[in-house]
Amino acid sequence: MAAATLVVAVLVRPGAVRAVDPEGCLSCHRYRGLARIAENDSIRLFYVAPTYDERRLGPHAQISCTQCHEREEVEMIPHQPVTPVNCTRACHLAPAGQMEVRFDHSAIEAALQDSVHSQEVLAEANRLLGSPLADGQAQCLLCHDEPTFRYPGETWAAHEAPIHRCETCHTERLPKDTRYYYWHVFARSRPARGPRELVRSCGMCHSHPAILEQTGMLDATGTYLASFHGKAMLLGSRSTAVCLDCHVGDLGNVHQMMSHTEEGSPTSPERLPDTCRSAACHPTAGHGVSTAAVHLQLSTSGGIEYAIAVVFIVLIVATFGPSVVLTALEMLQFVVGRQDPSHARHARLAEELVRRPETRRMLVRFTPHQRVQHWILVVCFTLLVLTGFPIKFADRAWAGRLVDLLGGLSFARQLHRWAGAVLILGFFYHVVYVGVTAWRRKQRTGQGWVRIFATLPMVMTPGDWKHMRQLLAYLLFLRKTRPEAGRFSLEEKFEYFGVFWGTVLLGATGLLMWFHVWTTEHLTGRVLTIALLVHTMEAFLALLHVGIIHMVAVIFAPPVFPLSPAMFTGLTPPEEMAEAHAAMIEDAARRIGAGPATEVSQP
Amino acid sequence: MTSAILQVAKGAILRAYALTVLLVVVWSGYAAVRYLVRTVFCPPQVPAGFLDGQPRLEAQALRAEHVPGVTGPAARAPLGRYHRVEAWFQADPHNGCTTSGCHAPLPHKRSKELSAFANLHSTFMRCELCHVRPSEVPVRAVWVDLKTGRPQEAPAVLQLYRLFEQDAEGILRDPADRHGTILSLLDRALEATRPSTGRPHADPLLGYLRTQIATSEPGSPVWRHSIQQLGAALPNHLRGEYGAKIDVPDIHSRRQRAEQTRRYLVAPAQSPERKAALKDIHAGIVEKPGACLECHGGEPPRIRLDHLGYSPGRIDTLRGTPIARMIQHVGQGQPFYLPRIGGAPGTAPSETTQESNR
Numbered sequence: 001m002a003a004a005t006l007v008v009a010v011l012v013r014p015g016a017v018r019a020v021d022p023e024g025c026l027s028c029h030r031y032r033g034l035a036r037i038a039e040n041d042s043i044r045l046f047y048v049a050p051t052y053d054e055r056r057l058g059p060h061a062q063i064s065c066t067q068c069h070e071r072e073e074v075e076m077i078p079h080q081p082v083t084p085v086n087c088t089r090a091c092h093l094a095p096a097g098q099m100e101v102r103f104d105h106s107a108i109e110a111a112l113q114d115s116v117h118s119q120e121v122l123a124e125a126n127r128l129l130g131s132p133l134a135d136g137q138a139q140c141l142l143c144h145d146e147p148t149f150r151y152p153g154e155t156w157a158a159h160e161a162p163i164h165r166c167e168t169c170h171t172e173r174l175p176k177d178t179r180y181y182y183w184h185v186f187a188r189s190r191p192a193r194g195p196r197e198l199v200r201s202c203g204m205c206h207s208h209p210a211i212l213e214q215t216g217m218l219d220a221t222g223t224y225l226a227s228f229h230g231k232a233m234l235l236g237s238r239s240t241a242v243c244l245d246c247h248v249g250d251l252g253n254v255h256q257m258m259s260h261t262e263e264g265s266p267t268s269p270e271r272l273p274d275t276c277r278s279a280a281c282h283p284t285a286g287h288g289v290s291t292a293a294v295h296l297q298l299s300t301s302g303g304i305e306y307a308i309a310v311v312f313i314v315l316i317v318a319t320f321g322p323s324v325v326l327t328a329l330e331m332l333q334f335v336v337g338r339q340d341p342s343h344a345r346h347a348r349l350a351e352e353l354v355r356r357p358e359t360r361r362m363l364v365r366f367t368p369h370q371r372v373q374h375w376i377l378v379v380c381f382t383l384l385v386l387t388g389f390p391i392k393f394a395d396r397a398w399a400g401r402l403v404d405l406l407g408g409l410s411f412a413r414q415l416h417r418w419a420g421a422v423l424i425l426g427f428f429y430h431v432v433y434v435g436v437t438a439w440r441r442k443q444r445t446g447q448g449w450v451r452i453f454a455t456l457p458m459v460m461t462p463g464d465w466k467h468m469r470q471l472l473a474y475l476l477f478l479r480k481t482r483p484e485a486g487r488f489s490l491e492e493k494f495e496y497f498g499v500f501w502g503t504v505l506l507g508a509t510g511l512l513m514w515f516h517v518w519t520t521e522h523l524t525g526r527v528l529t530i531a532l533l534v535h536t537m538e539a540f541l542a543l544l545h546v547g548i549i550h551m552v553a554v555i556f557a558p559p560v561f562p563l564s565p566a567m568f569t570g571l572t573p574p575e576e577m578a579e580a581h582a583a584m585i586e587d588a589a590r591r592i593g594a595g596p597a598t599e600v601s602q603p
Numbered sequence: 604m605t606s607a608i609l610q611v612a613k614g615a616i617l618r619a620y621a622l623t624v625l626l627v628v629v630w631s632g633y634a635a636v637r638y639l640v641r642t643v644f645c646p647p648q649v650p651a652g653f654l655d656g657q658p659r660l661e662a663q664a665l666r667a668e669h670v671p672g673v674t675g676p677a678a679r680a681p682l683g684r685y686h687r688v689e690a691w692f693q694a695d696p697h698n699g700c701t702t703s704g705c706h707a708p709l710p711h712k713r714s715k716e717l718s719a720f721a722n723l724h725s726t727f728m729r730c731e732l733c734h735v736r737p738s739e740v741p742v743r744a745v746w747v748d749l750k751t752g753r754p755q756e757a758p759a760v761l762q763l764y765r766l767f768e769q770d771a772e773g774i775l776r777d778p779a780d781r782h783g784t785i786l787s788l789l790d791r792a793l794e795a796t797r798p799s800t801g802r803p804h805a806d807p808l809l810g811y812l813r814t815q816i817a818t819s820e821p822g823s824p825v826w827r828h829s830i831q832q833l834g835a836a837l838p839n840h841l842r843g844e845y846g847a848k849i850d851v852p853d854i855h856s857r858r859q860r861a862e863q864t865r866r867y868l869v870a871p872a873q874s875p876e877r878k879a880a881l882k883d884i885h886a887g888i889v890e891k892p893g894a895c896l897e898c899h900g901g902e903p904p905r906i907r908l909d910h911l912g913y914s915p916g917r918i919d920t921l922r923g924t925p926i927a928r929m930i931q932h933v934g935q936g937q938p939f940y941l942p943r944i945g946g947a948p949g950t951a952p953s954e955t956t957q958e959s960n961r
Contacts, residue, residue, distance in 0.1 A: 032691040032843045033726030036718040037707050043660035046719055048686045050839045051808065076938040077929060078716035085685065132658045132682035145680035146687040160811065164828070200654055200678045207649045219646055221654070226647035234650075298643050309643040316639060324632035331628065334621030337614065395650035537639075544635050548628055556624050558617055 149187035292525030697752030726843035757912020795846030
């Protein structure tokens with residue numbers, strides 16, 4: 001019986017709770033439902049998680065309840081109304097195997113008073129927040145709750161093994177509170193809060209509408225999260241800058257934070273370059289790095305960034321808008337069942353021409369070189385979209401999942417950069433190809449360079465615009481027959497032009513950001529802001545065109561669904577040829593002697 | 604004929620498909636441009652859900668599906684609260700008293716001093732258990748699943764605790780034999796807390812210990828250490844996060860009350876029908892049950908805790924003298940004092956304190 005009692009005592013130890021709770025407060029307060037609804041419909045929750053003390057999850061796990069709560073006020077059950085806890089009150093710490101020491105936070109109170117977060121400011125913030133702090137409650141609670149050692153949540157259990165290793169020696173013979181010591185050292189080797197938690201903590205005030213309205217401040221959290229650093233933080237980067245990295249700096253104290261307008265503040269214009277170039281952040285960056293925007297609000301910035309953004313909006317509406325209209329009108333023809341009268345004849349003709357080896361090559365629209373270039377573009381573009389757009393939309397849940405799937409933010413970034421580098425190489429391949437093609441044509445025809453380039457197949461001509469007018473008239477039911485387009489339609493030439501200059505723009509801005517140290521040394525940080533803006537806007541424009549217009553044209557349009565084989569074989573399907581390249585069919589038929597009115601005779 | 608029908612069907616499918624593509628193109632084009640315009644001309648907004656902290660804990664949060672810091676984890680405690688809270692509340696969608704909107708999920712509020720004690724029970728007991736006059740004592744009570752509302756066996760964590768308490772010797776002597784049972788109960792205990800937190804392991808400590816126990820050889824040092832830690836941790840999990848509540852299995856009166864509640868809710872305000880329905884609903888309801896001692900020390904006990912899966916040790920604690928005495932004191936309006944273990948510097952224990960400690 002005695003043995004059984006001993007075993008029970010070892011296995012089931014309710015006393016373990018009492019060891020860190022000498023008054024037994026947790027006997028009641030560990031129940032989750034210990035709460036009531038107050039007159040103002042707020043919940044008065046008296047639950048205290050016993051795990052905090054028992055597992056030593058924070059620095060305050062060493063102190064008993066009555067070190068903070070006045071014993072005389074809480075020793076009677078049921079408790080009478082109690083005085084709010086005063087965080088500056090001295091407490092008695094009794095570490096295992098050591099003498100009891102007294103400690104208090106009064107130094108912090110003094111430091112705060114000289115900072116931007118003085119008592120008056122915090123009191124006003126509390127008022128604007130709707131007075132979540134009752135009268136007399138410590139203002140500390142606006143920023144702090146129960147301090148936990150960092151990563152107390154799901155990952156703390158992973159640290160049990162090193163604690164057990166410590167306990168090999170630190171037993172009764174060499175008593176130390178190993179759990180507490182381990183966590184304290186581990187936690188204090190980094191900021192007390194994780195990046196996300198820290199930004200959230202600041203955001204409670206710095207994104208609160210009433211506070212922003214009263215103070216006229218920018219939404220600091222919103223602008224930060226839209227910035228490069230903010231997006232990296234959202235995607236799980238633990239090394240990116242969060243609020244305190246800039247606003248406190250290396251040698252500062254969070255309780256002595258100053259406004260950026262004050263001299264000596266790490267975010268003041270004089271000190272900001274040093275803050276950015278601190279050893280932990282961008283030590284190799286140029287002095288100009290500090291001009292890169294972290295809290296950019298385009299709508300009120302009024303600078304060149306705003307102008308660029310507006311230009312892009314106009315550009316997107318002016319280019320993407322008509323493309324959407326054209327695609328929608330094309331689909332409308334299928335919805336109403338409308339077809340050009342000569343469509344069937346052109347389709348049959350194209351089928352015949354493709355069937356005969358001697359005429360087949362006349363309908364080839366893409367040469368092997370062009371197809372290789374296109375596939376380089378396809379692979380790089382896909383990788384760039386997959387690795388770039390999660391960063392643009394970092395605040396969406398899918399972005400985080402996609403980045404995780406890609407192996408984390410760091411790998412995604414590297415992949416993005418190298419895919420971009422390959423795309424640039426592919427672009428040079430294309431430029432050389434065009435140059436060689438033009439040179440050969442010059443050799444063959446003896447025409448001048450201007451004429452040669454003006455008649456390259458992808459260059460827009462006045463005839464294309466005339467064709468476009470006629471096509472619009474047809475699609476709007478103002479004309480009975482569809483105009484016949486040649487090898488490349490105006491829409492395709494337009495897409496080509498978009499890809500050409502988009503690659504230049506994306507490549508240049510991408511390189512500026514990739515080699516940001518060089519940029520900040522030889523240019524300014526603001527160039528990085530502008531490069532990021534242009535890169536993002538242009539990428540978005542490219543995605544819209546490729547993801548919507550081009551995808552519909554080569555995958556989802558009824559004549560080509562499920563996929564146009566043009567980039568595999570060089571040949572467009574007869575149905576699509578008849579629809580969009582009838583002039584090419586007619587031209588081929590003419591060249592082999594079959595007139596436009598007649599069909600190729602059966603072999 | 605058949606080919607004509609097929610031709611028509613093919614045409615219809617083609618048109619429907621083209622219409623879908625058209626709508627997708629127009630909608631995505633519109634959405635993309637709207638997004639861009641917003642990013643340029645409107646100030647950046649904090650993403651929804653990012654600042655999930657509660658300025659304060661509002662009663663309405665108890666009725667919401669998911670509120671960080673109430674039914675799930677939160678980055679920090681609500682402003683003005685020091686102690687961290689994660690998931691402390693499990694909604695009971697089958698409790699007509701609260702789902703009708705008549706009573707709050709933490710219903711006791713009349714006495715500022717005592718209501719929290721009463722509400723403490725509402726996380727694992729249905730209202731009827733205390734507030735319906737019993738036809739027999741002990742009351743035939745069962746556990747009901749919070750999700751389904753159906754009777755279930757005792758919560759796994761209670762069973763686990765009982766196993767540790769009653770079969771501690773067996774666990775250490777024959778670990779391989781008990782390993783499967785422990786693991787299975789631990790899994791179910793974790794599952795019971797999962798809905799409220801949505802994490803893979805609702806409780807990090809239990810989740811960690813589950814992994815340690817599952818991946819170690821029964822009886823090995825790691826296994827024994829983890830079992831020992833589990834034994835120490837279990838008392839902290841007997842505090843209302845069972846995913847179940849104790850209820851009186853009277854289906855007939857429950858259905859009747861549901862019908863009466865429906866009549867009450869559809870009747871016009873102040874109408875005689877409404878008043879009659881209200882009276883019917885509360886027929887047999889004891890407003891102030893005063894039944895605390897019936898469970899906590901009284902004889903015969905109002906409910907058979909052993910039938911509900913409580914272990915003898917736990918029953919002794921719940922029905923033991925200190926709790927009963929505390930309830931008696933508090934119920935009679937007399938204060939009960941904290942024990943002064945070690946004593947605070949400079950203060951002497953009062954007479955009442957000595958009395959309570961005796």
